[in-house]
Amino acid sequence: xxxxxIAEHDETGLLPATRHTIAAARELDADVxxxxxxAGDADAAAKTEGVAKVLTANAEHYNHALPENLAPIVxxxxxxxxxxxxxxxxxxxxxxxxxxxxxxVAQISDAIKIVSEDTFLRPIYAGNAIATVQSxxxxxxxxxRTTAFRAVDxxxxxxxxxxxxxxSPSDLASFIGQELSQSERPELTSAKIIVSGGRGMQSGxxxxxxxxxxxxxxxxxxASRAAVDAGFVPNDYQVGQTGKIVAPELYIAVGISGAIQHxxxxxxxxxxxxxNKDEEAPIFQVADYGxxxxxxKALPALAEELDNVL
Amino acid sequence: MxxxxxxxxxxxxxxxxxxxxxxxxxxxxxVKMSMNPxxxxxxxxxxxxxxSGTLDEAIVVSIGEAKCQETLRTALxxxxxxxxxxxxxxxxxxxxxxxxxxxxxxxEGVDLVLTGKQAIDDDSNQTGQMLAALLGWGxxxxxxxxxxxxxxxxxxxxxDGGLQTLSLKLPAVITTDLRLNEPRYASLPNIMKAKQKPLxxxxxxxxxxxxxxxxxxxxxxxxxxxxxxxxxxxIAELVAKLKNEAGVLG
Numbered sequence: 001x002x003x004x005x006i007a008e009h010d011e012t013g014l015l016p017a018t019r020h021t022i023a024a025a026r027e028l029d030a031d032v033x034x035x036x037x038x039a040g041d042a043d044a045a046a047k048t049e050g051v052a053k054v055l056t057a058n059a060e061h062y063n064h065a066l067p068e069n070l071a072p073i074v075x076x077x078x079x080x081x082x083x084x085x086x087x088x089x090x091x092x093x094x095x096x097x098x099x100x101x102x103x104x105v106a107q108i109s110d111a112i113k114i115v116s117e118d119t120f121l122r123p124i125y126a127g128n129a130i131a132t133v134q135s136x137x138x139x140x141x142x143x144x145r146t147t148a149f150r151a152v153d154x155x156x157x158x159x160x161x162x163x164x165x166x167x168s169p170s171d172l173a174s175f176i177g178q179e180l181s182q183s184e185r186p187e188l189t190s191a192k193i194i195v196s197g198g199r200g201m202q203s204g205x206x207x208x209x210x211x212x213x214x215x216x217x218x219x220x221x222x223a224s225r226a227a228v229d230a231g232f233v234p235n236d237y238q239v240g241q242t243g244k245i246v247a248p249e250l251y252i253a254v255g256i257s258g259a260i261q262h263x264x265x266x267x268x269x270x271x272x273x274x275x276n277k278d279e280e281a282p283i284f285q286v287a288d289y290g291x292x293x294x295x296x297k298a299l300p301a302l303a304e305e306l307d308n309v310l
Numbered sequence: 311m312x313x314x315x316x317x318x319x320x321x322x323x324x325x326x327x328x329x330x331x332x333x334x335x336x337x338x339x340x341v342k343m344s345m346n347p348x349x350x351x352x353x354x355x356x357x358x359x360x361x362s363g364t365l366d367e368a369i370v371v372s373i374g375e376a377k378c379q380e381t382l383r384t385a386l387x388x389x390x391x392x393x394x395x396x397x398x399x400x401x402x403x404x405x406x407x408x409x410x411x412x413x414x415x416x417x418e419g420v421d422l423v424l425t426g427k428q429a430i431d432d433d434s435n436q437t438g439q440m441l442a443a444l445l446g447w448g449x450x451x452x453x454x455x456x457x458x459x460x461x462x463x464x465x466x467x468x469x470d471g472g473l474q475t476l477s478l479k480l481p482a483v484i485t486t487d488l489r490l491n492e493p494r495y496a497s498l499p500n501i502m503k504a505k506q507k508p509l510x511x512x513x514x515x516x517x518x519x520x521x522x523x524x525x526x527x528x529x530x531x532x533x534x535x536x537x538x539x540x541x542x543x544x545i546a547e548l549v550a551k552l553k554n555e556a557g558v559l560g
Binding site for chain 2: 064066067068071089090091093094095096098099101102105107109110119125126127129130131132133137173175176177178179181217229234235242249250260261267270271272273279284285287288290293298301302305306309310
């Protein structure tokens with residue numbers, strides 16, 4: 001039996017999260033099909049490594065990915081599949097439980113390892129425990145923690161593209177608008193380097209000090225919940241248990257104390273740097289390199305030093 | 311208009327969960343328990359809707375052991391009108407919870423269900439979406455703003471790229487994100503008053519709903535530990551180490 005990945009995409013093509021999900025799906029040892037609902041370049045998606053078939057359903061009501069519209073078409077296709085997967089992004093988290101409930105099956109949230117076709121690892125309690133769960137359902141519905149699976153390549157595949165009939169539109173929900181953060185910087189969840197600020201930054205204005213570092217490193221900017229709650233930066237900057245989960249090559253935490261909820265979102269980063277004037281801050285317990293210093297002194301010095309060595 | 315608010319009793323968010331020595335789960339004996347913080351935000355939102363005259367009745371419900379009555383009393387002290395405990399000693403998965411909530415939402419004839427976007431114990435982030443599916447209602451998940459008018463709910467949602475605004479037909483299910491509001495503390499007089507508010511106790515068995523788990527937890531383990539590294543004395547030393555030792559620069 002095949003497995004179906006529900007593509008998260010924009011008008012152009014697949015978002016990186018989908019390629020991480022395809023990587024997880026490939027570990028199930030079955031043909032990977034991709035549902036590409038709504039407008040976008042499905043032909044480009046068909047070139048993705050490891051995809052055998054792309055199913056397209058191009059109807060206007062699939063734009064904006066409302067689960068009231070998307071869940072019915074996934075459910076209609078589900079019978080042919082052993083597993084349904086989506087990334088554990090706000091897209092997948094919103095959609096997949098609706099699909100699972102309509103199929104009367106459980107959902108495995110945030111899978112970090114595929115042990116076998118029915119057994120999976122998932123973090124619980126903000127990553128302070130890892131549960132091994134075995135599903136007894138006929139169809140397994142999963143969301144996948146993208147940082148746990150190395151993304152497949154954008155090229156290298158040659159999937160067939162097949163159009164499927166759209167399900168009827170729902171009148172339960174309608175899209176009014178969205179405000180997306182515009183940034184020249186890399187996207188937080190796929191960035192190689194992240195510079196992140198916390199309450200210690202004291203204001204949104206002071207995030208310019210982080211931007212100066214991020215510009216030099218080609219890094220994305222993140223934040224702790226405290227910084228978002230204080231209104232320094234928008235919600236989509238938040239790294240943590242209930243925000244974004246990231247695992248870059250280098251994570252620089254500045255003025256972040258390191259609450260367990262924040263650590264849950266970044267502790268799988270390869271190298272962690274902490275800059276904080278409080279030497280007792282818990283962030284130092286996970287940092288590879290810690291610098292106890294006032295960030296308002298350290299950040300300009302760091303910018304200067306980077307200019308010297310890069 | 312009536313609202314049902316689902317609240318879960320979880321290990322307090324300030325407590326670090328410890329895995330049991332026999333790897334069957336997480337230690338909950340003698341651990342401080344509290345209302346799931348996201349559910350607190352849901353209760354607060356319902357109370358504000360009451361205060362603004364939009365909502366007539368706020369009914370809180372919890373599913374779990376008898377001690378969940380404490381959690382429900384907290385919600386009553388915050389300002390909810392009455393409470394229902396669906397008592398069970400067993401672990402009920404989100405799908406089972408959604409089925410129980412569906413039965414209660416239909417029995418009570420509510421126009422709105424509010425609950426947290428996720429519980430901080432199992433981190434599933436499923437119940438609200440599953441409930442909306444089972445009821446055939448629209449869902450406004452990860453809400454940071456909610457406005458009710460003319461039989462519709464306008465919801466601003468926190469999504470990965472920023473904010474999205476939806477209009478939902480009522481009845482609907484809303485799951486709350488952190489920025490929706492800041493929950494109040496119950497005052498002492500309100501805590502006293504809450505003791506007199508009605509709290510109905512039902513048994514899962516009375517509802518005739520199949521809530522048997524679909525997932526078997528084979529084991530629960532500690533994650534691999536991250537070792538604390540070294541302290542550096544200066545920015546120059548930090549950059550040199552990042553470049554030469556860690557190899558993550560340039």
